[in-house]
Amino acid sequence: MKFLSYVEPPEPMRGLLVPPEVVEALGEGSRPPVTITLNGHSWRSRVAFLRGRHLIGLSHANRRAAGVEIGEEVEVELELDTEPRVVVEPEDFARALDDDPAARAAYDHLTYSRKREHVRAVESAKMPETRRRRIEKAIATLRG
Incomplete structure (x- = not known):
């Protein structure tokens, strides 16, 4: 599912606003596990619900890897992450x-x-x- 969003400044967190209809279409509640793709760079996360808005956190590392800047309008691809989350122990x-x-x-x-x-x-x-x-x-x- 694709949508446009702005890279928001850290107030209180840097992120991408996710339209409510996108979250609803994913069908897994208000905090679904997702795979985010931004300019060809993908990572796994969850949609957060903060101050009445759905957001995807955007770390400095992911912002840099995707080549996006604060304030920029970007196309976000969001998919429901159905893969099991596994941590490999050293x-x-x-x-x-x-x-x-x-x-x-x-x-x-x-x-x-x-x-x-x-x-x-x-x-x-x-x-x-x-x-x-x-x-x-x-x-x-x-x-x-």
Whole structure:
């Protein structure tokens, strides 16, 4: 489904306004999972509902990859995302989870976004010691 939108400034977030009729046509409620394509660049997200408006968040990285600027009118292609959202765990993190059944059970019950946060924290560590500490912290947090 294609529509025109403006790249909005961060008030309170940078994004693309999605017409209500587009959200309704997707048929998955007010916050459907979607694949967005902008100037040939695609990413997965959810439609947000903020201050009475449907929006798609537009990070600096996605804005740059799509080659769009704030204030620009753009053609947005939006599709319902029906693919399962899967987070691939790094081997060392997966091993630590498997070694702790309580942490593994807690992790397996997390939402896609929460799993992704744990994995990003581990993968963004620059030093092996930092990575190890982050894995230990994640396991402790998951254990409760």
